[in-house]
Amino acid sequence: xxxxxxxxxxxxxxxxxxxxxxxxxxxxxxxxxxxxxxxxxxxxxxxxxxxxxxxxxxxxxxxxxxxxxxxxxxxxxxxxxxxxxxxxxxxxxxxxxxxxxxxxxxxxxxxxxxxxxxxxxxxxxxxxxxxxxxxxxxxxxxxxxxxxxxxxxxxxxxxxxxxxxxxxxxxxxxxxxxxxxxxxxxxxxxxxxxxxxxxxxxxxxxxxxxxxxxxxxxxxxxxxxxxxxxxxxxxxxxxxxxxxxxxxxxxxxxxxxxxxxxxxxxxxxxxxxxxxxxxxxxxxxxxxxxxxxxxxxxxxxxxxxxxxxxxxxxxxxxxxxxxxxxxxxxxxxxx
Amino acid sequence: xxxxxxxxxxxxxxxxxxxxxxxxxxxxxxxxxxxxxxxxxxxxxxxxxxxxxxxxxxxxxxxxxxxxxxxxxxxxxxxxxxxxxxxxxxxxxxxxxxxxxxxxxxxxxxxxxxxxxxxxxxxxxxxxxxxxxxxxxxxxxxxxxxxxxxxxxxxxxxxxxxxxxxxxxxxxxxxxxxxxxxxxxxxxxxxxxxxxxxxxxxxxxxxxxxxxxxxxxxxxxxxxxxxxxxxxxxxxxxxxxxxxxxxxxxxxxxxxxxxxxxxxxxxxxxxxxxxxxxxxxxxxxxxxxxxxxxxxxxxxxxxxxxxxxxxxxxxxxxxxxxxxxxxxxxxxxxxxxxxxxxxxxxxxx
Numbered sequence: 001x002x003x004x005x006x007x008x009x010x011x012x013x014x015x016x017x018x019x020x021x022x023x024x025x026x027x028x029x030x031x032x033x034x035x036x037x038x039x040x041x042x043x044x045x046x047x048x049x050x051x052x053x054x055x056x057x058x059x060x061x062x063x064x065x066x067x068x069x070x071x072x073x074x075x076x077x078x079x080x081x082x083x084x085x086x087x088x089x090x091x092x093x094x095x096x097x098x099x100x101x102x103x104x105x106x107x108x109x110x111x112x113x114x115x116x117x118x119x120x121x122x123x124x125x126x127x128x129x130x131x132x133x134x135x136x137x138x139x140x141x142x143x144x145x146x147x148x149x150x151x152x153x154x155x156x157x158x159x160x161x162x163x164x165x166x167x168x169x170x171x172x173x174x175x176x177x178x179x180x181x182x183x184x185x186x187x188x189x190x191x192x193x194x195x196x197x198x199x200x201x202x203x204x205x206x207x208x209x210x211x212x213x214x215x216x217x218x219x220x221x222x223x224x225x226x227x228x229x230x231x232x233x234x235x236x237x238x239x240x241x242x243x244x245x246x247x248x249x250x251x252x253x254x255x256x257x258x259x260x261x262x263x264x265x266x267x268x269x270x271x272x273x274x275x276x277x278x279x280x281x282x283x284x285x286x287x288x289x290x291x292x293x294x295x296x297x298x299x300x301x302x303x304x305x306x307x308x309x310x311x312x313x314x315x316x317x318x319x320x321x322x323x324x325x326x327x328x329x330x331x332x333x334x335x
Numbered sequence: 336x337x338x339x340x341x342x343x344x345x346x347x348x349x350x351x352x353x354x355x356x357x358x359x360x361x362x363x364x365x366x367x368x369x370x371x372x373x374x375x376x377x378x379x380x381x382x383x384x385x386x387x388x389x390x391x392x393x394x395x396x397x398x399x400x401x402x403x404x405x406x407x408x409x410x411x412x413x414x415x416x417x418x419x420x421x422x423x424x425x426x427x428x429x430x431x432x433x434x435x436x437x438x439x440x441x442x443x444x445x446x447x448x449x450x451x452x453x454x455x456x457x458x459x460x461x462x463x464x465x466x467x468x469x470x471x472x473x474x475x476x477x478x479x480x481x482x483x484x485x486x487x488x489x490x491x492x493x494x495x496x497x498x499x500x501x502x503x504x505x506x507x508x509x510x511x512x513x514x515x516x517x518x519x520x521x522x523x524x525x526x527x528x529x530x531x532x533x534x535x536x537x538x539x540x541x542x543x544x545x546x547x548x549x550x551x552x553x554x555x556x557x558x559x560x561x562x563x564x565x566x567x568x569x570x571x572x573x574x575x576x577x578x579x580x581x582x583x584x585x586x587x588x589x590x591x592x593x594x595x596x597x598x599x600x601x602x603x604x605x606x607x608x609x610x611x612x613x614x615x616x617x618x619x620x621x622x623x624x625x626x627x628x629x630x631x632x633x634x635x636x637x638x639x640x641x642x643x644x645x646x647x648x649x650x651x652x653x654x655x656x657x658x659x660x661x662x663x664x665x666x667x668x669x670x671x672x673x674x675x676x677x678x679x680x681x682x683x684x
Contacts, residue, residue, distance in 0.1 A: 166498050166531075167484065167660050174486065190538075197538070201498065201531045208527055295658070314635075319496070321659025324488055 005048040014042050026060055033098050040119050061095035061122040061308055064115065066138070069101035071128045078276045082127050082149060085297040093305055095122075107134045112141055122308045125149060125300060126158075129193070145307035149300045152194050153317055159303040163291040164319035165195050169202030172243050172271050172289050175324055177210060180333030181241040181269060185218035187232060187253055188245025192223070199245045199273065215239075222249040232256050238268060240333065247272035247283055254282050265331040275325050285328040292322045342385040351375060400647065401453040403470065448473040455647045457481050477650035481643055484524060489657045491650065493643045495619070496662035497525050500632050501532030502539075504588055504616050507667060509540045511675040513586040513614065517548040517577055519570070519598065521590030521618070526551035529590050529618070548577075548584060555593040567597055574601045585613060585676055592617035595629045599672065610674035620668055630673040632665030639663050
C-alpha cells in the first residue's frame with residue numbers, strides 16, 4: 001500500500017463525497033466557500049500533494065480577498081459594493097473568492113488571517129487600505145501576487161487600481177469654472193492619504209491652467225485634527241463654489257452652509273466626488289464625479305489573472321477615470 | 336489596363352538605400368533602427384502605398400484607422416507608435432484587419448471626414464483642445480486622443496501620467512539629498528502636470544519647495560529649427576541666471592530628455608560638471624532605447640499602443656461608454672546624470 005493521500009482519504013475525513021473534494025480542490029463550482037476552505041485545509045494537513053493534482057491551466061483560481069473589517073462593519077456600502085463587484089468579476093473568470101476580514105486589533109498585532117497563509121491560493125486582492133507597517137508585513141509574508149483595489153502601491157511590490165483622483169478633480173473644478181465660477185474652495189483632508197492629496201492637486205491644476213491663485217483660507221479640512229471626527233469650519237468670507245473631496249464631505253458642508261442660512265445652489269454651488277451614496281435628498285441632487293467601480297474591479301481582476309498566469313512581472317498602477325454626473329447643485333454664473 | 340504594381344519591401348529599401356532587413360525591422364517595430372531612419376521608412380512606406388502581407392491575408396473588409404499627426408508634432412513618438420501598433424496587431428491575430436494610414440500635416444481645415452474612409456481616428460499629441468473638439472465634432476466615427484487628455488466629457492485618451500511621473504522624479508531627487516531642485520517643465524498640459532507633481536513631492540516629504548525655481552514651456556524637438564533655437568537661447572539664459580544666484584540649484588528636473596540634454600550642454604559650456612556638480616533629469620525615454628544616457632523616466636509605449644487600439648476597437652464595435660483617461664506610468668531609469676549629495680550642515684547636527 002502506498003501512503004499517498006488520495007481524494008478518498010480527504011473525503012472520508014471531511015465527510016463529503018469524492019466528487020465534492022475533487023470539485024473543491026480543482027476550483028470547480030458547486031462547493032460553498034466555507035466547505036471548500038475546510039477541504040483544502042484538511043488536504044494540506046494530511047499532506048496531500050496539490051502540485052500534482054491542481055492543473056493550473058484549469059479555470060478555478062482561488063482568490064483571497066482581504067479587507068479591513070471596519071470598512072464593512074461601519075456599513076459604508078462602498079467597500080461592500082467593490083467586494084461584490086470584484087467577486088462577480090472573479091466568478092466570471094471562473095475563479096472563486098474567499099473573504100478575509102482583518103480587524104483593527106489584528107492589524108495592530110501584526111496578525112495575518114491564517115487562511116491566507118495556509119491555503120492554496122493563487123492570488124490576493126486587497127480592498128481598501130491598511131497602515132504602512134501592515135501592508136509591508138502582508139507583502140513579506142504572502143508569496144503570491146497581490147493586487148490592491150482602491151489603494152496606491154507606494155513602496156509595496158503589488159499591482160494597484162485606484163480611481164483617477166487627480167484628473168477627476170481637475171475636471172470637477174474645470175466644470176465649475178466653465179459655469180463661470182472663479183472663487184472656488186476645496187474641502188478635504190489632504191493628510192488622510194494620497195487619494196485626497198491627488199484630488200487637491202487636480203483642483204490646483206485647474207487653477208494653474210487658468211492662472212487663478214488659490215486662497216489658503218478656502219482650502220478646508222473636513223475632519224477634526226484631534227479626534228478625526230467629520231467637521232468643517234467655514235471661513236468668514238466664502239467663495240462662490242466648493243469642490244468636495246467626497247460626497248460625504250459635500251453633505252457635511254451643506255449642513256454647515258444651512259446653519260448660515262445659505263442654500264445650494266442658489267447662494268453657493270457645491271460639487272462632490274465618488275457618487276457612491278444615496279438616501280439623502282441633498283446627495284440626490286448633488287453634481288458629482290462618478291467613480292467607475294465596475295471598471296476598477298474589471299481591471300483589478302484582469303491584473304490578478306495576468307499575474308497568476310505570469311503574463312508580466314512588471315508592477316502596474318492603474319488610474320480609472322470616471323465621469324461627471326450632472327445634477328442640480330451648481331448655479332451658472334454670468335461672466 | 337495598367338495594374339498598379341504591388342509595393343514590396345525591396346522598393347522601399349532601394350529608394351532609401353538601406354537593406355531590406357532594415358526596412359522590415361523598421362516597419363515591424365523591431366530594434367536596431369535609428370528613430371530618424373524609422374520615421375523615413377514609415378513615411379515612405381505610407382506614401383508608396385505599401386501594405387504588409389498580414390494585412391493582405393483574409394478577405395474581410397479592412398478596418399481603417401486614420402492617425403493624425405498635427406503639423407507641429409513635437410511628439411517624436413508617432414513613428415514608434417505606428418511601428419508598435421502594427422506589431423501589436425500582428426501579435427493579436429484577431430486584429431489583422433486593421434490598417435494604419437498615417438495622415439501627416441493635418442490641421443484644422445481638413446475636410447476628409449465626409450468620405451467615411453476611416454472607421455476610427457487616433458489623434459497624436461494634439462496641440463490644443465480646440466483641435467480635438469474640431470475633429471470630434473466633424474468625425475462620425477470614434478476618436479481617440481493619444482498623448483493629450485481630451486477634456487470634453489465622454490471621450491477617450493491614452494496619455495503618460497506626467498503628474499505622478501514628476502512626483503516620482505522629484506521624490507527620488509529628494510531621497511538622494513537634493514532640496515534646491517529647479518523644475519524646467521514642458522508645455523501645455525504636460526508642463527502643468529509636471530509642476531503639480533513637483534509640488535506634491537515636496538509636500539509629501541514635508542519640505543517647502545525652493546522659491547523661484549519652477550519654470551514651464553520648454554520644449555525642443557520636431558518644431559521649426561528657428562523655434563528650437565529660440566528655446567535653446569531662452570534655456571541658456573535661464574540656466575546661467577540660476578547658476579549665478581547666491582542660492583543655486585543642485586538639480587535640474589527637466590520636462591523632456593531633449594531639454595535635459597541641452598541643459599547638460601549649457602552647464603558643460605560653463606565648466607559645470609554633470610552629475611558631479613549638478614544633477615539633471617529628463618522625462619520621456621522610450622522603453623526600447625538601451626543607451627543609459629540621461630537619468631529619466633521610461634514609458635511603456637508598447638502598452639500605450641495596445642491600450643489605444645483596444646479602446647478604439649471597443650468604441651468601433653459600438654461600446655457607448657467612454658473609458659475616459661487611460662494614463663500609463665513611467666519607470667525611473669537611473670542613467671548617468673544624477674548624483675546623491677550629502678546634506679549640507681543646515682542645523683549643525
